[in-house]
Amino acid sequence: MEKPHKRLRAWQLAMDIVEMVYSVSEKFPALEKYGLISQMRRCAVSVPSNIAEGAGRNTKKEFVNFLHIAQGSLSELDTQLELARRLAFIDDPAWRDLDTMVTEADKVLSGLIRSQKGK
Secondary structure (H helix, E strand, O other): OOOOOHHEEEHHHHHHHHHHHHHHOOOHHHOOOHHHHHHHHHHHHHHHHHHHHHHHHOOHHHHHHHHHHHHHHHHHHHHHHHHHHHHHOOOHHHHHHHHHHHHHHHHHHHHHHHHHHOO
């Protein structure tokens, strides 16, 4: 039986972001293993995790709360990606791809939040 969160576009996009963050951060300096790499990966994983947890809750209010938490983690990740770009840990093409994905995920999350509040 497929879990309901796996059908959500927001969750699917967030999972794609996690994969890319893991891939890109492998190239960061080793000294960032417990710093920016760890922080970025935790933020990235937090987004689909909170979407999934919210989708498994009993009320729309709880679901929306977890979607807001996911959106906050996405904003945090956005800041860390910008920092990685400024520190030249990530090249411009990879940063642009991730920035596009984060922006799209944020829009989809916002739409999902609006749709849940309207029900």
